[in-house]
Amino acid sequence: MLLFQNSWDVSAMTLESVQLLRDFVRDNDIPCEWQDCLGVFAVPQPMIGFGIASVADMKAAMPESMGKVLDSVAWGPSASSSSSRTRDDGEPVTAGDGGWDVDKIRATLAGLGVHDADGVVLQANSATVHPYRLVAWILERLLERHGADGFALHTHTPVTRLSRRGGGAPAAAGGYGGGNWTLATPRGDVSAERVLLATNGYTSALLPEFEELIVPVRCQAAAAPATSSPEKPPLDLESRMYTFLCGDGKREERLLQTGGAGGQLIVAGGKHVAADFGVGVWRDDVTEPRVERYLEGMLEGFLGGEERNGGDGRAETFEVRHWAGIEGYARDYNPWVGAVPEARGGGPGLFLCAGYALNGLSMAPMCAKRVVQEMATTPTRTTTAGSDRDHVDVDRNDEPLGARDAARDKIDLFPSKLMSTAERIEIAMEDWPDVQTMEEEGVETYIKAGVGQMIKGRNPVPTDSKLPSGSRRFEAGAMGRKW
Numbered sequence: 001m002l003l004f005q006n007s008w009d010v011s012a013m014t015l016e017s018v019q020l021l022r023d024f025v026r027d028n029d030i031p032c033e034w035q036d037c038l039g040v041f042a043v044p045q046p047m048i049g050f051g052i053a054s055v056a057d058m059k060a061a062m063p064e065s066m067g068k069v070l071d072s073v074a075w076g077p078s079a080s081s082s083s084s085r086t087r088d089d090g091e092p093v094t095a096g097d098g099g100w101d102v103d104k105i106r107a108t109l110a111g112l113g114v115h116d117a118d119g120v121v122l123q124a125n126s127a128t129v130h131p132y133r134l135v136a137w138i139l140e141r142l143l144e145r146h147g148a149d150g151f152a153l154h155t156h157t158p159v160t161r162l163s164r165r166g167g168g169a170p171a172a173a174g175g176y177g178g179g180n181w182t183l184a185t186p187r188g189d190v191s192a193e194r195v196l197l198a199t200n201g202y203t204s205a206l207l208p209e210f211e212e213l214i215v216p217v218r219c220q221a222a223a224a225p226a227t228s229s230p231e232k233p234p235l236d237l238e239s240r241m242y243t244f245l246c247g248d249g250k251r252e253e254r255l256l257q258t259g260g261a262g263g264q265l266i267v268a269g270g271k272h273v274a275a276d277f278g279v280g281v282w283r284d285d286v287t288e289p290r291v292e293r294y295l296e297g298m299l300e301g302f303l304g305g306e307e308r309n310g311g312d313g314r315a316e317t318f319e320v321r322h323w324a325g326i327e328g329y330a331r332d333y334n335p336w337v338g339a340v341p342e343a344r345g346g347g348p349g350l351f352l353c354a355g356y357a358l359n360g361l362s363m364a365p366m367c368a369k370r371v372v373q374e375m376a377t378t379p380t381r382t383t384t385a386g387s388d389r390d391h392v393d394v395d396r397n398d399e400p401l402g403a404r405d406a407a408r409d410k411i412d413l414f415p416s417k418l419m420s421t422a423e424r425i426e427i428a429m430e431d432w433p434d435v436q437t438m439e440e441e442g443v444e445t446y447i448k449a450g451v452g453q454m455i456k457g458r459n460p461v462p463t464d465s466k467l468p469s470g471s472r473r474f475e476a477g478a479m480g481r482k483w
Helices: 008-027 047-061 102-111 131-150 200-206 289-304 360-377 401-412 422-431 435-441 443-455 469-478
Strands: 035-043 070-074 119-128 161-164 181-185 188-192 195-197 214-225 240-245 252-258 264-268 321-330 336-339 350-354 380-384 387-391
Touching: 008 047, 008 119, 008 360, 035 047, 047 070, 047 119, 047 443, 102 119, 102 240, 195 360, 200 214, 200 321, 200 350, 214 289, 214 435, 252 289, 264 289, 336 360, 350 360, 422 443, 435 443
Parallel strands: 035 240, 195 350
Antiparallel strands: 035 119, 070 119, 161 181, 181 188, 214 264, 214 321, 240 252, 252 264, 336 350, 380 387
């Protein structure tokens, strides 16, 4: 979750989403290894200039929320910073209301062999969680609360095809007999008036019209026992999540330690050595050997405190566990939420919530809440006994649409740029390169496209200026060029 890379409204929604999930986990005492942490984003030149400008703009726009969450510090003779302290007084540098010891963070980066960072963006309110345990707990409670009549969970039952029925039909007794949409599975067909595709990287398998908008990308990670953690002091790994953006802007790697001394040291990254950057790969049951070797080289460098070797060596002194996951990368790098436009295979009753890239746990809660609100307040056209009528969600006791103004008010607060609309599709196809190009060219291209949206007025900010000061500084040469 990198708030400073998003527009202000998406960042505010992300903060609310993380807090929603945090409260849910704590209120229900869910055993999912939730751990609050400080996000440390280590950035080289020239990207640290953009990071500092973005942080300053967001703190100015939302001082009450962002002022206590984000900060940035750059080091070097020409560095500027949004921190309230400088490095000239001989005292440890602290940033923001969190009082983070930046000198210790910088020493940790050096101890890990990360020597190309020219500054850091610090983000509180970050967290890590064991996603499988969280989802398993939710599913178990749904089964306990609603029983087989109200909630049916079909494991090992992939949906192989989605089709739209002509005009729909009334649902049969039991709830599976009719509707606007039919889902084909190896165990039979299911029909429903409303279908939500929470398919992320696999969206185009059921909705081929979205193959250019949400693309599967295989990402890999590796873990070693935390008992193998680096011994060279001072290292500050616990309750920290480090993200390293390498100088060419094409490599983004992450390091975190979970569970303290008895946990794991986890690294993720290496897409730049994968075939085609992992783009278009949908299998998560295999890992790519070249990426495995690279991640093991990262762990060796971190544990030995030496310069990372780029994956030329293999770890011999500690056990390493590898795994892969399929991410859904949206063309414009924001999730798609809401009704699917008919031009892209949609129609009444078909909804989408997918395309989170690497930000699913920090954005999915509010995105899911938003799409469910829309599903509950949007009628679907069906035909019954020769007459047309609007169907609404029976789980809301046939509440009339006029009584749902409050729910619609909440919907309106959701960032419009995340909505699945025909206009957004046109903008994404016109203004954003395809995912393969974005991954090959790196973060420079991402920033260029994002700033282009600001200049066109598509990323509004709550300031007097139509173009925020951060993008003005960026346009004037924070990346060493003008666009």
